[in-house]
Amino acid sequence: MTPATHSLDPARLPEIAAGTDRSGTLNNVLAIAGIVIKEMYRRKDFYVLFVLTALITLLMGSVTFFNQENIVRYLKEICLFLIWAASLVITITTAARQIPAEREQRTLFPLLAKPVTRNQLVIGKFLGCWFASGISLLLFYLFFGAVAGAKEHEWPVLNYFQAAVLHWFMLGIVCALTMLGSVVFDAPSSTNTIMLIVSVGILLVGRHLNKVALKMEEPGQTIVYAIYFVLPHLELFDVRDLIVHNWGLIPWHIWAAGLAYAAVYSAIFLALACLMFRRKAIN
Amino acid sequence: MRAYLLSIFLLLMVGFSLATTLEPWFQSWAGSRAQSENVLQVALGDSRRMFARHFFTKADAYFHNGYYPSIYDSKEGEKQERSAVKGAHEHEGHSAEECEESYLGAPKDWIDRFSRHFFASQHTHLGESDCGHDCCKKSKEGKGHDETCEHKGHEAGHHHDQEDGHDHAEAAKAGQEREILPWLRLSAEMDPQRVESYVIAAFWLRSKLGKVDEAEQFLREGLRANPGDCEIQYALGVICYEDRKDIVRARNLLELSMNRWREQESRKPEPNILLLGQILNQLAKLEREQKNYPRALECYTLLKQISPNKEAVQNWIDEMKTNLPPSAVASPR
Amino acid sequence: MSEAILKTDNLRVEYRSREVGQELKCALKGLNLEVRRGEVYGFLGPNGAGKTTTMNVLLGFVNATAGDAWLFGVNVREPIARQRIGYLPEQTCYYKFLTAEEILRFYAKIFRIPKADVERRIDAVLKLVDLDHARKRQIKTYSKGMQQRVGLAQALINDPDLLILDEPTSGLDPVGRMKVREIILRLKNEGKTVFFSSHELGEVETVCDRVAILAQGELKAEGQVSELVRLHQQPNLEQVFLKIIGYHDSSDSLTRSRQAA
Numbered sequence: 001m002t003p004a005t006h007s008l009d010p011a012r013l014p015e016i017a018a019g020t021d022r023s024g025t026l027n028n029v030l031a032i033a034g035i036v037i038k039e040m041y042r043r044k045d046f047y048v049l050f051v052l053t054a055l056i057t058l059l060m061g062s063v064t065f066f067n068q069e070n071i072v073r074y075l076k077e078i079c080l081f082l083i084w085a086a087s088l089v090i091t092i093t094t095a096a097r098q099i100p101a102e103r104e105q106r107t108l109f110p111l112l113a114k115p116v117t118r119n120q121l122v123i124g125k126f127l128g129c130w131f132a133s134g135i136s137l138l139l140f141y142l143f144f145g146a147v148a149g150a151k152e153h154e155w156p157v158l159n160y161f162q163a164a165v166l167h168w169f170m171l172g173i174v175c176a177l178t179m180l181g182s183v184v185f186d187a188p189s190s191t192n193t194i195m196l197i198v199s200v201g202i203l204l205v206g207r208h209l210n211k212v213a214l215k216m217e218e219p220g221q222t223i224v225y226a227i228y229f230v231l232p233h234l235e236l237f238d239v240r241d242l243i244v245h246n247w248g249l250i251p252w253h254i255w256a257a258g259l260a261y262a263a264v265y266s267a268i269f270l271a272l273a274c275l276m277f278r279r280k281a282i283n
Numbered sequence: 284m285r286a287y288l289l290s291i292f293l294l295l296m297v298g299f300s301l302a303t304t305l306e307p308w309f310q311s312w313a314g315s316r317a318q319s320e321n322v323l324q325v326a327l328g329d330s331r332r333m334f335a336r337h338f339f340t341k342a343d344a345y346f347h348n349g350y351y352p353s354i355y356d357s358k359e360g361e362k363q364e365r366s367a368v369k370g371a372h373e374h375e376g377h378s379a380e381e382c383e384e385s386y387l388g389a390p391k392d393w394i395d396r397f398s399r400h401f402f403a404s405q406h407t408h409l410g411e412s413d414c415g416h417d418c419c420k421k422s423k424e425g426k427g428h429d430e431t432c433e434h435k436g437h438e439a440g441h442h443h444d445q446e447d448g449h450d451h452a453e454a455a456k457a458g459q460e461r462e463i464l465p466w467l468r469l470s471a472e473m474d475p476q477r478v479e480s481y482v483i484a485a486f487w488l489r490s491k492l493g494k495v496d497e498a499e500q501f502l503r504e505g506l507r508a509n510p511g512d513c514e515i516q517y518a519l520g521v522i523c524y525e526d527r528k529d530i531v532r533a534r535n536l537l538e539l540s541m542n543r544w545r546e547q548e549s550r551k552p553e554p555n556i557l558l559l560g561q562i563l564n565q566l567a568k569l570e571r572e573q574k575n576y577p578r579a580l581e582c583y584t585l586l587k588q589i590s591p592n593k594e595a596v597q598n599w600i601d602e603m604k605t606n607l608p609p610s611a612v613a614s615p616r
Numbered sequence: 617m618s619e620a621i622l623k624t625d626n627l628r629v630e631y632r633s634r635e636v637g638q639e640l641k642c643a644l645k646g647l648n649l650e651v652r653r654g655e656v657y658g659f660l661g662p663n664g665a666g667k668t669t670t671m672n673v674l675l676g677f678v679n680a681t682a683g684d685a686w687l688f689g690v691n692v693r694e695p696i697a698r699q700r701i702g703y704l705p706e707q708t709c710y711y712k713f714l715t716a717e718e719i720l721r722f723y724a725k726i727f728r729i730p731k732a733d734v735e736r737r738i739d740a741v742l743k744l745v746d747l748d749h750a751r752k753r754q755i756k757t758y759s760k761g762m763q764q765r766v767g768l769a770q771a772l773i774n775d776p777d778l779l780i781l782d783e784p785t786s787g788l789d790p791v792g793r794m795k796v797r798e799i800i801l802r803l804k805n806e807g808k809t810v811f812f813s814s815h816e817l818g819e820v821e822t823v824c825d826r827v828a829i830l831a832q833g834e835l836k837a838e839g840q841v842s843e844l845v846r847l848h849q850q851p852n853l854e855q856v857f858l859k860i861i862g863y864h865d866s867s868d869s870l871t872r873s874r875q876a877a
Contacts, residue, residue, distance in 0.1 A: 024728065031725040035711065042713040042754075065464045066488055066497040073345060074465040106709040110770060113675045113703035113780075114726045115695040166401075207398060208355035210391050233394060241349035241403045254400045282677055 028116050029124040036128025037135070040094060046136050049086035053140065056082060057147055072151040073244050079147060080240045083140045088199055091133040091171045095178035096191035098125040099277065108282055119274045126179050126270055133171045137164060156246070162255055163239045169262035170237035174199055176269035183276045202234045232265040323473065335474030342466035349403035352386040409459040410491060460487045471505065481505030482518050495526040513547060516540035517562050524569055537566045556589050576607060621778050621809045622651035622674065626683035629669050643669040645833040646683065651811050656804050658820040659813040661830035662861050667813045668706070670830070671782055675703055687778065699727070702771035706782040708763045712756035716747055716766050719755070720773050727774040741769040744799065761792050768799065779803060781812035785819060797823055817854045827853070831861045
């Protein structure tokens with residue numbers, strides 16, 4: 001027993017040493033993640049976006065074209081587009097405000113005065129944001145499945161499962177990158193703006209950078225190709241076309257490889273965030 | 284407080300009165316600014332044409348089940364972008380195999396190769412019973428499916444069952460072309476002067492979905508927005524002939540569309556020869572069925588001048604001449 | 617002599633200065649402190665003396681440039697050093713969307729208090745700080761005084777052996793200040809150690825066993841209040857404080873110079 005855990009009152013049992021061993025790390029990380037999840041469902045962001053998505057989808061679904069029933073793909077596309085937009089907004093705004101808000105509201109000090117390390121704080125915040133976005137994503141996809149199934153009378157559950165999990169892991173990359181941004185930029189608004197631009201930019205252009213590079217001359221070609229290889233290809237996880245147009249399942253081993261790709265990038269960004277946060281003055 | 288409210292109300296009244304008084308004077312000076320009753324057109328202005336083009340492209344992408352080149356793809360790909368929606372309309376029975384090669388080409392790197400599992404990377408069309416892959420074709424021919432094949436683009440719910448053949452798949456695919464209709468509708472809404480939206484939507488409505496009334500109604504809407512457009516008149520003529528069996532109206536519409544073509548298209552540096560060919564072909568077919576052989580011959584002769592496949596047209600002319608007595612083939616009007 | 621619960625050895629902290637031409641600013645210059653088990657230790661000094669910097673080092677917020685600090689014999693750089701302490705910051709802000717109960721439960725989980733004990737401890741501390749009636753309300757509905765009491769509750773949730781309080785009576789009304797004094801004295805009677813900074817020298821005189829006076833990053837005086845008063849020949853702690861930090865009342869010097877004339 002270390003002096004720090006030795007109870008000065010022999011009548012009381014010593015409490016478990018916190019924060020140093022693996023189980024202690026997991027305990028702290030999960031406790032912090034729980035706070036983030038609580039914050040998400042007590043703020044109005046998610047509910048507003050969900051209601052907006054549902055309203056627009058149901059409105060579009062009530063329109064008929066040329067008295068033709070069972071036109072469903074456009075509805076799936078609109079619904080999935082709204083889900084993607086809403087999930088990006090929720091994830092980025094939630095992740096961007098975690099550390100700056102803790103500093104601004106000074107809740108960081110009583111927390112770090114406990115046996116919690118800065119790394120545990122960053123990882124806990126990340127897990128909380130990721131799980132929170134996962135929960136909101138689950139609700140969004142359940143709604144999507146209900147709407148699509150009502151029109152199509154088909155429920156390709158495995159396809160939706162693959163798409164939802166890929167989407168969730170993509171949000172993991174975005175979350176980790178946003179947390180890194182929030183450590184670099186103090187203002188959440190800066191992080192929000194930059195991250196939204198970066199995410200949307202990668203989703204739109206990421207796949208095509210190699211084609212752009214091949215059309216350029218040196219040294220531009222090398223630079224653009226290097227960026228192409230280094231940046232996280234978020235568009236890999238955008239399988240909306242496969243869902244909208246009823247393509248078959250992605251081979252499971254390819255799907256797993258995609259998840260592993262996302263995990264690696266998330267880990268890299270998270271490690272950088274931990275490193276930078278450890279060196280940052282918090283007072 | 285009451286004084287403030289009354290003052291504000293009075294100012295609002297004065298402002299409103301001034302606006303109603305000055306507006307006619309302004310219009311007499313600057314002209315009427317209202318170009319349309321449509322809120323969208325007023326709000327978006329000329330950018331609605333951009334939206335219309337986007338929605339039309341979306342319809343084409345939907346026709347290809349999501350497989351579509353982006354603006355970053357090669358020039359060859361851009362040419363191949365020639366709409367299959369339009370292409371299918373112009374060459375009925377055209378299938379995916381007859382389309383040009385993939386715009387994607389060989390993968391350029393491992394990320395490119397890996398990413399092709401995550402988006403539509405096989406060329407298929409809505410309503411086709413296979414995915415265009417060799418193994419599917421073999422299965423259709425009763426040669427069995429290669430279970431080790433990991434081709435992408437295998438349609439959900441598509442069973443390579445030799446006994447059922449592809450009837451099961453055919454049934455599942457029937458009417459899938461309806462999926463492009465919302466985008467064509469939106470495209471027409473955004474840009475009523477985009478004639479393609481009306482013509483192509485009407486084609487799929489009547490040929491694959493059996494919605495002749497809706498097709499005709501939509502074409503008439505297009506004709507109201509584009510008075511005298513030859514392409515819409517031609518499409519209406521086809522409906523009258525093939526669906527309504529109203530020969531007189533069909534003939535009138537086809538003749539009218541041909542005359543309009545001569546007025547509108549012939550002056551252009553690149554006239555739409557394809558459309559003229561279609562009009563002549565349809566008119567010739569109608570006249571032939573109505574036993575008006577001189578007129579039919581006249582149309583075929585004109586068609587032969589512009590058709591890229593002159594041999595086939597000549598064959599039709601010869602066939603008509605050989606199967607009929609000479610008196611039936613009188614000199615042209 | 618009882619063991620040293622809190623100890624610093626030649627603690628030095630330097631910051632990068634924002635002023636042009638001045639590279640480093642020294643907030644602490646070789647501070648040597650020792651706080652023994654069971655005592656109430658007052659940490660005094662004018663604004664900018666280095667009190668908060670000292671606390672930041674003890675709590676691991678800031679790394680010392682030189683020297684070391686220990687809590688319960690464990691270097692403060694180790695998270696385990698904070699296992700048996702409670703900290704009340706000067707400005708109390710807690711997660712506004714949580715209730716008092718949820719905050720305490722969260723911190724109890726961090727300390728890995730056994731589930732069987734958590735509810736009992738939460739009830740006890742909420743009763744102690746008089747927040748039992750508002751435990752289910754979110755913090756954003758609390759007044760400043762109530763938030764300060766939540767701060768005290770979270771500092772006590774793990775039944776700490778060392779309490780570090782940064783201006784615990786700041787912003788409180790007289791009733792609130794009295795309650796805080798009572799809590800400090802109760803903790804002292806239970807054998808806890810309290811290390812706190814305050815500008816309320818009257819309170820410090822009442823509760824503290826020993827005090828330290830810091831000025832410009834250096835420890836100027838340390839000892840029992842009565843000893844310091846006798847040593848510096850001043851009527852009370854306030855005058856001792858003013859003398860040590862070098863404060864001269866201008867009205868006094870005018871009177872003396874007039875008298876001399």
